[in-house]
Amino acid sequence: MSFSSLVSDLTFRDSDMSQISRSRSYASTSATSVSIAGDISSQLHGGYSHPLARSWQAERQLTKSMLIYPLFISDQPDEETLIPSLPNQYRRGINKIVPFVEPLVHKGLKSVILFGVPLAPGSKDALGTAADDPQGPVIQAIRLLRARFPQLFITADVCLCEYTSHGHCGILREDGSLNNQLSVDRISDVAISYANAGAHCVAPSDMNDGRIRAIKLKLIEAGIAHKIVLMSYSAKFSGCLYGPFRDAAGSCPSFGDRKCYQLPPGGRGLARRAIARDIQEGADIIMVKPASSYLDIISDAKNIGKDMPIAAYQVSGEFAMIHAAAKAGVFNLKTMAFETMEGILRAGATIVVSYFTPEFLEWLSC
Numbered sequence: 001m002s003f004s005s006l007v008s009d010l011t012f013r014d015s016d017m018s019q020i021s022r023s024r025s026y027a028s029t030s031a032t033s034v035s036i037a038g039d040i041s042s043q044l045h046g047g048y049s050h051p052l053a054r055s056w057q058a059e060r061q062l063t064k065s066m067l068i069y070p071l072f073i074s075d076q077p078d079e080e081t082l083i084p085s086l087p088n089q090y091r092r093g094i095n096k097i098v099p100f101v102e103p104l105v106h107k108g109l110k111s112v113i114l115f116g117v118p119l120a121p122g123s124k125d126a127l128g129t130a131a132d133d134p135q136g137p138v139i140q141a142i143r144l145l146r147a148r149f150p151q152l153f154i155t156a157d158v159c160l161c162e163y164t165s166h167g168h169c170g171i172l173r174e175d176g177s178l179n180n181q182l183s184v185d186r187i188s189d190v191a192i193s194y195a196n197a198g199a200h201c202v203a204p205s206d207m208n209d210g211r212i213r214a215i216k217l218k219l220i221e222a223g224i225a226h227k228i229v230l231m232s233y234s235a236k237f238s239g240c241l242y243g244p245f246r247d248a249a250g251s252c253p254s255f256g257d258r259k260c261y262q263l264p265p266g267g268r269g270l271a272r273r274a275i276a277r278d279i280q281e282g283a284d285i286i287m288v289k290p291a292s293s294y295l296d297i298i299s300d301a302k303n304i305g306k307d308m309p310i311a312a313y314q315v316s317g318e319f320a321m322i323h324a325a326a327k328a329g330v331f332n333l334k335t336m337a338f339e340t341m342e343g344i345l346r347a348g349a350t351i352v353v354s355y356f357t358p359e360f361l362e363w364l365s366c
């Protein structure tokens with residue numbers, strides 16, 4: 001006998017509802033009776049009225065090990081400058097990194113992603129030469145963090161836009177469009193330099209076609225493919241949510257935009273193709289970026305890359321928006337930060353890059 005047939009002939013007066021659990025006298029003879037079967041399936045609150053039971057309704061809970069914190073590393077050793085459009089985030093020189101990171105590591109920080117910011121006059125050129133300068137900020141920071149925090153997982157973002165005079169994410173042709181082959185050759189060289197310096201993970205965000213394959217092949221050639229994670233920004237959409245980042249990194253294009261190499265926001269099919277392509281080319285982790293406006297893409301990534309870790313980047317504009325709205329009294333910052341995370345995890349992400357990481361380390365400790 002099924003559960004529903006067991007209960008289907010039981011009836012009770014709705015005015016007795018509050019007494020049901022105490023008296024169990026619901027087999028009443030009243031005329032105004034309803035079928036309990038229908039009522040049982042409408043009673044969901046019991047499953048989540050307690051905070052712990054509420055947490056059990058989620059497939060995945062945010063943990064500290066899911067979080068990657070972005071760090072902007074300046075080439076000015078003693079710099080520590082607040083980035084006006086990116087609340088509480090600083091550009092830091094090599095001498096300021098360890099004192100900043102140390103307390104975070106003690107609070108449970110597991111992973112960072114590094115972005116270099118060359119500020120010295122004349123440090124930018126058409127080829128982005130400074131990207132893999134052994135004395136440059138990223139390679140210095142990788143070495144320093146590896147030495148000081150052996151447990152910290154270090155990802156290096158790989159791109160040229162911070163280092164090119166034109167601010168685009170590759171090497172250009174005469175007509176101003178990207179030269180894909182030259183860009184991929186250069187990007188993959190930069191990735192290998194970061195890996196050789198000690199990065200655990202390289203994450204190309206340039207979006208040139210074929211870069212994942214090129215990097216994987218060079219990692220194999222260098223004999224280090226077995227210990228370097230290749231995280232692809234596979235589904236990176238063009239849009240207006242990267243503004244504060246470009247302020248922070250000084251990577252705003254000097255002409256044009258990135259629409260030829262970042263995905264159009266409506267391009268769900270294109271994103272799926274890019275994800276499938278990058279898996280094929282040897283990516284170890286697939287990233288979707290931005291996060292909150294692209295939850296369907298995160299879900300697609302989880303479906304296409306069933307057996308892969310999926311990362312979502314809650315980008316600078318998303319972070320700044322939440323801060324601005326909280327400041328305007330729209331909502332509580334912490335509540336909203338958790339709500340966005342729950343959405344991102346629910347969609348299928350298992351890793352989140354977020355500027356909220358220091359706050360989450362606090363909040364998750366309580």
Ligand SMILES: NCc1[nH]cc(CCC(=O)O)c1CC(=O)O
Pocket residue numbers: 157159161169205206241242243244245246251258314315316317
């Ligand atoms: N290719 C560089 C890069 N890597 C990560 C971000 C954005 C991160 C953020 O907004 O927080 C960008 C900016 C861009 O594409 O212009």
Ligand SMILES: [Zn+2]
Pocket residue numbers: 102106
């Ligand atoms: Zn310590």
Ligand SMILES: [Zn+2]
Pocket residue numbers: 159160161162168169205206
């Ligand atoms: Zn770039």
